[in-house]
Amino acid sequence: MMILEQLRKDNPLIICITNDVVKNFTANGLLALGASPAMATEKLEMDEFLTHAGALLINIGSIEEGDIENMLAAAKYANQHDVPIVLDPVACGASKFRKDFCLKLLETYDITVIRGNASELQALTGEASMKGTDADTSLSTEDVARAAYKKFNCAIVVTGEIDAICVNGKINLIENGTALLTKVTGGGCLLGAVVASFIYNETKPTLESLTEALTTYTVASEFAERASNGTLPGHFAVNLIDQLYLIQESDVAENRLVKEV
Template structure:
């Protein structure tokens, strides 16, 4: 049975400490998938909540010194209760403030998956500067995924024109997707939440699990772009939510374009 069916059967609770710009879209995307989102940030309740969660998403898009203690508390609780953590290091190469905090999290805690674009992952594992949240399209995502995965000894999802997934020495290239995902705010951030839902209760997710998660999301996006007015950003965003609900095992099996990299 594909993981998508397990997610929909169990509706895992995903705690999202994410950026202010994308909270609503992220929550709606998780609901459309069949998972259960919760947005919480106060240190006083995080450990109690995380005991009941299947996964935790940490997205630093609107990082501040005020939220940093809550992020660390959430990860500590997740590690204590064996709950997987997905880190989305948004724009981590733009400032030392962001980068050093992400590196601290990766050095001190167990992160199950790092999910970012090629520039972000390259910046974390090598001293490469970037601008904002945009990815450098000249970077080879498969090479970046392997380098980051080996450097941090964890699973990695790298997005770009061709996505890449690294787990335990193996890299998969994933060719599904649509440029429309770059036309709406939160396209990548929502993927981080989808990945979190797919790896619920698995602190060491498998390659097939992450490959399916990314492929599912990208196939849903392709279908969204093909619907009426799907090349218009507003319609695409609504279509994507619809297709996250309507895309299932058969659509994934028929449309997945995945290839292992030597």
């Protein structure tokens, strides 16, 4: 069963605690897709917001010490209201502060999906060094996904040249996408929000629902590259918002490149 059409009908509220660099891009991307974004962060209102939310995104891209209480409170209330949580552990291999926070969050609360690049996920499962948000392209996303699932026992999405999704030990590999997603600030961060949108109200998402989330986004990115001046990063970013608005379930079904392993 495809989710995109139902998502657009339901217009789920997605709470995005995300980094300062990408808030506008993320909100516009979700609006184009058909979700309803709220960039709420204050712990004092989080209980009320999450009463009505379909999903929560926690993205640590510009995390500061003062953000920790807000993020932990959000996770607590999300668990209380059975709201799925997507964690984007941005650059968690670049500093002990980031990694320690992510591990604390994962140990304390039920996280539904962890979405990151291979270096970020490897840092959470063991040792990996990063220069900012850069990913080690020599890593196998499939192997990293398996290791992360084994450690955290939740759905895992690892992005790279080939994306890997692991749910209940089963893996799908996705070969759609474009390198231009790495030339735009927030390409990966918006994907985390898109994943949250596709699993709204589902704390036990299926491999199929996560595969649809990724293929919808990556096929839209391919369409954005082919659109007017799409090989230029600035135009590509605008085109991506447009293509998330235009894309249909049939487009995804006809263009997705998915391999079960």
